[in-house]
Amino acid sequence: MNNTTLKLLAQQLQLSISTVSRALKNHPDISAKTKAKVQALAQNLDYEPNASAIQLRTQTSKILGVIVPAIANLFYENFLAAIEEESRNNGYALMILQSNHNAENELNNLKIFRQNRVSGIFACLSANSENLDVYHKMIEQDMPIVFFDIVPKSNAFTKVRMADERCGVLAAKNIIKRNAKKVLAIFGDPALSISQIRKTSFQNLMMDLSPKTNVKYINATSSIEAEEIFKKNYNKTAKLDTVFCMTDEILIGVMRAIQELQIKVPTEMGVISISNGFIPNLYFPVISYVETSGFQLGKLAFTQMMANLQTGKPVDELTVEAKLIEGGSM
Amino acid sequence: MNNTTLKLLAQQLQLSISTVSRALKNHPDISAKTKAKVQALAQNLDYEPNASAIQLRTQTSKILGVIVPAIANLFYENFLAAIEEESRNNGYALMILQSNHNAENELNNLKIFRQNRVSGIFACLSANSENLDVYHKMIEQDMPIVFFDIVPKSNAFTKVRMADERCGVLAAKNIIKRNAKKVLAIFGDPALSISQIRKTSFQNLMMDLSPKTNVKYINATSSIEAEEIFKKNYNKTAKLDTVFCMTDEILIGVMRAIQELQIKVPTEMGVISISNGFIPNLYFPVISYVETSGFQLGKLAFTQMMANLQTGKPVDELTVEAKLIEGGSM
């Protein structure tokens, strides 16, 4: 479809292809009259430049690639929404590929990106992607790559992530403020650095500022698991009075239990989580949470990408600040 | 980055470009020995064919476009996940663009698709996109377009959608089965055909099978609005015993009210909704819902696209069946 080309326009106007090309982009060499004629016809014939031809000629594409574990995810979908918006506003198109947390898929996706000569890549590592050789190789060949969320440890890479230390600290502070006596703190997959960071910062602050608070630390990797853990640790005699949920997944499980056991929030139980806010707002009272916005992270990632694209490669690690949003659950 | 080309391979091997090209794709004209040599070097040098050059030469791209109102949406994210997966498995890359329910954005996105010469488009209409001329024009020029979810009325288009009539029917049947006396039925934006269809089918069945049931029909376009509507219509004397929520949005608002008012589900109030299941599973008891799977719709849309791509254009309307998933809320 749409086969209007510069050549066609040139023929119809009895002009050369180069003149038409220049007329279309307001080149000073072309007179106002010709420009007008050319642009009018182009408009009429629905001319749209062929991106492939341009990329071939100029050796630069206006396409950015993103690898995300899954599109259908409360966090990533917001990240994607942000970079899509930014890309579009900056003349780039986005190519989004899912890895399903699978290293093999990840490699395949990278291959697709290379075939399409994307000019930059946003990458979120698969949980099991040990081998970063591909990335190293691509970076050596000047491919801008911005890692987000699940990022490599090496600081030879450009990365953006949430200020996870602050997340842990803010949550812990709020728990202390509530004067909690007995806390259940559920963290995510212990293999992920994000879990480790949040836990360490939480734990450190807790021990520093309120060493006598009784805190039990457990990890859960699914909402079901979180639900079971909560039920197991809750009973009238235990007098659990506060629960901390590191992720939305965990919060969902805990809240299912709380609803089932008909525990009153916040009087009988304080609840606090780390989230982008969507899930906490489903409940009454709204759950207090430390905000981690995929949307904001996306914005940050994009500015990093642009900087990277324009000025060589500013290798560093940027974080987006976290803040506490008070619901009525504490 | 990655500048290995056929030319480079040819030079290094003292072969012609055409031979290298053919060797790489196992053309019978090329001897086994040369093939081996060529493929080995290609591997070594990380050769990846330039998609733009191929598209330019063959006049067909392996890119599919999708226009979605928003990526961050419980329904669309699953649709996207499905077509991304299928596309990838079929050698296509996806270009995803958001319209934000804005007709102007929609047009811009279509332009981007044309510039990139995508070979097919999945489109979800913006709420306010009255003018379908662009689409008509593109279809005339043989661009395969599969509409999904919010689709044009005209049947000159290929479309896939949920079996919305069945949704309304199934929900109504379940309400009758519960022996409800007084029902509050909240539907979505009345301007959307999806709301109209679901409401009509619901209403018809209700009047046919249980004319004496007292049903109040209201529309809500946000969770906040739904919450207010529910609160306004609920009071001890009203004896409301069942509420129907046409969308997740509405369910969210209603459930916030139900939690706040501490209404017991299902004894004091039956709740049923239409959803993909994510939101209903956040509550205890789990809310009963008529399942509408964005994921399945995506799969269906993709097969339609493939058919369209291969065999001219099978203009028709396909629907994915709905089924009732029982939670504990009725």
Added chain:
DNA sequence: AAAATTTTCGCAAACGTTTGATATTTTTGC
């Protein structure tokens, strides 16, 4: 061993665009 085949490979054009260099026309200065 020459002719007829078959196997293996190279030539060259085309896809649509950009752009430095060059050619043609118009305007300007005197």
Added chain:
DNA sequence: GCAAAAATATCAAACGTTTGCGAAAATTTT
């Protein structure tokens, strides 16, 4: 009016592929 300068438009090559056609080399047939 005529050269010089400025304005306007064209030429041609290149980006990386694919592919019909023809050429050379190797193999088989008589």
